Amino acid sequence: MAIPEELMIDIFSRLPVKSVGRCRCLSKLWREILSTPQFIKSHLNRKTNRQQNLLLVAALNTIHTISDVKNGTVSRKIQLIDEWEEAIGSCDGLVLLLNEKSEKILVNPITLQKEKIPDPPLALNKTESHSMHGFGYDGSIDDYKIVVVSYYDTDEYYPDNFDTFVDIYCVKKGVWKRVDNSPYDLSSARRCTGACVRGAVHWLAPSKKQGDYRAVIAAFDLAREVFDEIPVPNDVSMDSGCYQLVVLGGCLCMTDAGRSLHQDNNKTDIWIMHEYGLAESWTKFTIDCGYEWSMLKPLCYIGDEEIVLICEGGEVLLVYNLNENTLKNMVVDGASAYVLDGCVFVESLLSPCFGMS
Amino acid sequence: MASPQENDSKPETTITLRSNDGEIFEVPETVAVLSVTIKNMVDDGCAGGIIPLEEVDAETLSQVITYLKKHAALLDPSSETEKDELDAEFFSDKEFNSLLDIVNAANYLNIKELQDASTKQIAKFIRNKSVSTVRKLFGIENDYTPEEEEALRREHQWAHEDGVESDED
Numbered sequence: 157m158a159i160p161e162e163l164m165i166d167i168f169s170r171l172p173v174k175s176v177g178r179c180r181c182l183s184k185l186w187r188e189i190l191s192t193p194q195f196i197k198s199h200l201n202r203k204t205n206r207q208q209n210l211l212l213v214a215a216l217n218t219i220h221t222i223s224d225v226k227n228g229t230v231s232r233k234i235q236l237i238d239e240w241e242e243a244i245g246s247c248d249g250l251v252l253l254l255n256e257k258s259e260k261i262l263v264n265p266i267t268l269q270k271e272k273i274p275d276p277p278l279a280l281n282k283t284e285s286h287s288m289h290g291f292g293y294d295g296s297i298d299d300y301k302i303v304v305v306s307y308y309d310t311d312e313y314y315p316d317n318f319d320t321f322v323d324i325y326c327v328k329k330g331v332w333k334r335v336d337n338s339p340y341d342l343s344s345a346r347r348c349t350g351a352c353v354r355g356a357v358h359w360l361a362p363s364k365k366q367g368d369y370r371a372v373i374a375a376f377d378l379a380r381e382v383f384d385e386i387p388v389p390n391d392v393s394m395d396s397g398c399y400q401l402v403v404l405g406g407c408l409c410m411t412d413a414g415r416s417l418h419q420d421n422n423k424t425d426i427w428i429m430h431e432y433g434l435a436e437s438w439t440k441f442t443i444d445c446g447y448e449w450s451m452l453k454p455l456c457y458i459g460d461e462e463i464v465l466i467c468e469g470g471e472v473l474l475v476y477n478l479n480e481n482t483l484k485n486m487v488v489d490g491a492s493a494y495v496l497d498g499c500v501f502v503e504s505l506l507s508p509c510f511g512m513s
Numbered sequence: 514m515a516s517p518q519e520n521d522s523k524p525e526t527t528i529t530l531r532s533n534d535g536e537i538f539e540v541p542e543t544v545a546v547l548s549v550t551i552k553n554m555v556d557d558g559c560a561g562g563i564i565p566l567e568e569v570d571a572e573t574l575s576q577v578i579t580y581l582k583k584h585a586a587l588l589d590p591s592s593e594t595e596k597d598e599l600d601a602e603f604f605s606d607k608e609f610n611s612l613l614d615i616v617n618a619a620n621y622l623n624i625k626e627l628q629d630a631s632t633k634q635i636a637k638f639i640r641n642k643s644v645s646t647v648r649k650l651f652g653i654e655n656d657y658t659p660e661e662e663e664a665l666r667r668e669h670q671w672a673h674e675d676g677v678e679s680d681e682d
Contacts, residue, residue: 158652163620163632170636177672181644181665182653204633268671434640 165189169199173266173503196505197353199342200248206502208456210252210464211265213240215471215494219253221265223503226463227475228456228487234265244349244495245291247300249504251454252291258282260289260302262508265501271508273302276323276332288342290350290357294309296379300327303350303357303376307343318343324381328510330375339364340374351401353408354432355379358386358401360410373401373408389427389438404428404454404463410438411452441481443476456500457465466498528555529563530578536571537563540578544585548577549623568621573614579603580627600630609638609650 168179168190176199180187189195199205210222212231215447220231229234238261242254252273254263260273280287287306294301302325308314311469320338323333340361350357356375365371373386389410392399400411408429423444443452451468458464463476464486473493485492528545546552554564566574583599584590607615612635619627633640639647648655657665666673 158650159617160620163616163628164651166628166632166640167636170633171640174672174674175640177669178644180672181649181657181662181669182648185656186653187665266671392626 161189165195165198169195169202170204172205173199173505176505177267190505200502200504200506205504208500209265209503210456210498211243211246211501212473212498213243213253213496215496217241217496219265220488222488224427225456225464227462227484231488231493235268236265236270241496242349243499244289245352246499246501247291247293247352249502249506250300250508251499251501252289252302254289258287264504264506264508267505267507269507269509271511273325273327274332276325276334276336278321278323278332279304280308280321284309286343286347288347288350288359290352290359290376292352292355292357292378294326295377297326297327297356301325301378302327305338305342305350305359305376305377309342322376324375330511338374339383340372342374348400350376351403351408353403353406356384358408360388360399360401371399371494372427386429386433387435389440390435391440392427398451400451400453402454405457408432409454411454417418426452426454441478442509444481455498466495471496519663530574531563531565532569532571532574533567534570536574538574538578540581543583544578544581547581547585547624547626549625551622566622569618570614573611573618576611576615577618577622577624577627581624584626596626600634604630604634607634609635612638644656 164183168176171179176190180190180451205222208225210225212220212222214220217238217326219234219236221234222229222231222502224230239256240253241256244252244254244260246252249264249266251263251265253263255261261270262273263270285306285308287304289305289451290303292301292303293299304323304325305320307320308317310316310318318341320340320342322338323337324333324335340359342359342361348359350359352358356377358373358375360371361374363370371392373388374383375386376382377384377413386408392410392412398412402411405428410427410429412425423442425440425442427438427440429438452474453466453468455464455466458475461478463478465474465476467474471494473495475486476483487493523668526542527539527542528542528551529559530545532538542555546555551564569577579605584596587595588597589595604612611633615618616628616631616635619631642650647653655662
């Protein structure tokens with residue numbers, strides 16, 4: 157070899173995932189070296205490889221990915237055949253998806269490896285209950301965790317059972333466990349995916365305190381497996397409106413959506429918690445350009461000025477310009493993009509198939 | 514060796530380096546010690562004589578010294594933009610085999626900035642190249658049978674898509 161192995165490994169760790177995939181075909185030695193967990197980890201940690209991509213569950217239940225996120229971009233339809241419904245979240249290049257049968261599948265959208273996640277052994281009957289999911293990484297044991305929060309449908313079934321059950325799946329170990337019931341009544345929060353940031357999965361919940369009608373953010377810490385509380389913005393009244401928590405640009409983001417469905421001048425308030433845990437760091441901006449849709453869910457930034465959002469009412473992808481206060485359809489592959497759900501992800505070589513040696 | 518004078522107009526110390534093909538280079542000490550390897554030799558007391566660099570030839574050493582002088586002269590050493598511009602200019606006229614010589618030299622001389630910049634440049638060069646081109650560039654022998662290679666390509670179908678340059682034959 158022209159240069160020492162360690163220098164070659166350094167060079168390969170700076171390549172995009174597809175280039176590394178090709179370099180695994182160079183020789184038997186390189187196939188081995190470029191597949192080790194150490195190499196995959198050092199490749200993942202390169203700052204240059206952490207560029208944000210977008211995964212979209214398109215209106216026809218197919219999956220598309222976008223590597224150059226901007227208006228007027230192109231997408232790639234990936235060969236993962238199923239009736240996809242929801243993108244729960246991503247971590248280190250692995251994306252957790254939900255199909256129409258409510259089955260959870262962990263995929264790497266670049267290498268197309270996938271692994272079906274078994275249901276929790278104590279799972280509630282699907283027709284009689286609701287579930288919300290979250291996906292993140294537990295650094296204390298170097299494992300990825302899926303959190304399922306479920307509760308009975310008290311309208312139709314079990315009107316007296318208000319418990320919120322919490323099940324956790326350790327992906328590498330391949331094991332489910334049930335933890336103590338949630339002290340928060342998460343059933344009254346609008347059913348939505350947990351927002352994972354800072355090693356915790358977040359949902360909105362009513363305060364536990366008697367007579368306190370504000371809401372709090374229940375943060376399930378993945379390592380300690382307990383709920384902490386994060387304050388909501390001071391100027392938010394939770395009894396009106398329909399709120400949703402997402403992650404935008406690495407920060408907790410709360411949207412007030414679906415409030416004025418019948419008014420002429422629909423607007424959406426969006427709060428971003430710039431300093432995690434600090435109530436005063438919530439800053440708000442309002443999308444106030446008069447549009448017909450509701451239920452806007454922010455996905456990611458484009459540069460500093462624009463935000464990509466999913467409109468859950470019209471199932472359309474939008475781009476909002478913060479400076480101009482304009483909202484437009486996002487054009488992908490030459491036309492307006494119609495999507496059911498989406499999430500951001502980074503490219504990585506990580507395989508979801510941890511059970512295989 | 515005489516100790517440096519403690520006054521404002523101290524003359525700058527020069528280090529003498531010799532490439533493995535016998536050429537001599539006089540380099541200011543402040544520039545030379547950007548190489549940790551050379552710095553260690555100076556600290557061990559070798560600065561008086563000539564420092565032989567067994568692993569670096571004259572052409573590569575000359576390029577490395579140019580790089581070090583430019584880095585030492587940076588107005589704002591913490592500015593990433595300035596460094597990126599310097600690197601872009603430095604590598605703009607370098608052929609692939611020179612890149613390999615430079616990265617080897619940077620590794621041997623323990624110059625982290627140059628090593629990082631060169632590995633980054635080499636990665637940029639090869640990222641869209643075909644498998645057989647990369648083998649040639651690095652002198653990697655293909656130890657797969659045609660059947661094994663075909664099976665491997667199918668397994669990595671996701672990697673062999675558009676954007677790959679065709680073989681340069």
